[in-house]
């Protein structure tokens with residue numbers, strides 16, 4: 001982050017606007033709306049600025065700006081139409097450590113006006129750190145369109161009842177669950193209809209309702225790009241008290257979790273022995289059970305889809321055995337992410353009537369598989385955990401009768417930074433992959449559909 005978004009309380013605080021034209025007028029209007037004590041210094045002021053200042057009793061001084069003007073100010077706006085004059089204002093602010101917004105000059109500004117969605121007391125501020133005010137405005141339009149008009153009234157209503165609920169529910173997590181339950185009830189609609197009596201009744205009912213018991217959500221994090229999370233996965237991440245995640249879950253996806261959720265990395269390291277892996281897995285079961293039994297909202301976050309090659313099934317069985325409520329939120333599995341990135345259709349009317357997902361975990365240098373089945377034509381294989389085994393895989397398929405010219409590709413880090421695709425055939429893929437020095441995680445895709453992808457400069 002290049003900027004720290006803060007909401008500044010300027011009510012009654014001294015703010016200076018340097019400039020007297022249209023830009024200055026818009027800034028004065030904003031400062032006045034936030035109840036700042038605004039003064040204006042400008043060589044010349046427009047009629048509109050004079051009228052605005054007159055109607056709010058603001059002081060105007062028509063003269064040159066001097067550096068001492070910034071002393072004692074909380075915030076200064078350099079809003080003249082002269083970049084040199086604005087730079088002088090910014091320099092004075094920098095010397096005296098006063099926040100300054102230099103209009104149209106993000107580099108000199110220490111305070112940047114975000115685009116604002118105003119549903120007071122709810123305010124949404126969108127900042128691009130000064131990089132593109134137009135983009136910020138475009139995003140604001142989208143948020144304006146989705147945010148209910150009555151959200152401000154709802155915030156006011158909730159604020160009025162906050163102290164009472166705090167006293168009734170001293171435990172922070174219980175209180176948070178109460179609010180989530182109350183906000184998701186018909187409270188919002190009642191407040192929007194200005195039915196205060198109905199809203200009070202809904203709040204009382206929510207307060208009397210027994211607290212929801214814990215829930216474990218097994219959530220698929222997708223292949224890495226956070227925009228590939230499902231909406232439901234995002235909701236789970238935003239509501240969780242605690243999130244147990246695998247090593248493969250990307251930092252960008254973790255960035256979408258609720259800020260105060262506890263994030264616990266329970267990922268298996270490459271060096272983990274089979275014994276340690278079992279111990280680790282049963283300790284995950286114990287922790288999921290214990291947290292759910294304490295009434296927490298627990299998310300078990302796994303790369304791709306939680307039920308594909310990720311021991312999700314064992315976790316579900318452990319939860320079911322102990323009667324702990326759980327839900328499964330599917331995710332985009334690596335096979336689909338890889339195929340999309342590489343532009344490979346996994347099935348095709350003429351070339352592949354079925355698709356198989358398999359793992360290629362090496363055991364004593366070999367892969368345990370039904371090779372004659374896998375070598376059959378008219379199907380696509382997507383091999384997980386296959387990067388280290390790509391040579392063995394290609395050899396065994398050929399030995400079982402697959403033509404050496406069968407198209408095959410490796411897709412690494414699909415949807416993540418540094419994603420790469422190496423495509424070739426069973427005869428040459430391993431050498432090409434070695435030469436490309438690509439990193440995992442990666443899937444191997446084998447089948448005639450691989451030839452349908454359009455080669456890129458990486459090939």
Ligand SMILES: C[S@@+](CC[C@H](N)C(=O)[O-])C[C@H]1O[C@@H](n2cnc3c(N)ncnc32)[C@H](O)[C@@H]1O
Pocket residue numbers: 223224248302303304305306307308309310332333334335337338383384385386411412413414415416440441442443
């Ligand atoms: C333990 S499996 C977990 C699979 C996961 N549950 C899923 O549905 O994608 C890990 C394997 O998934 C594949 N994989 C995961 N993320 C990937 C990505 N972004 N690009 C390519 N392959 C990926 C790799 O084959 C990796 O070795």
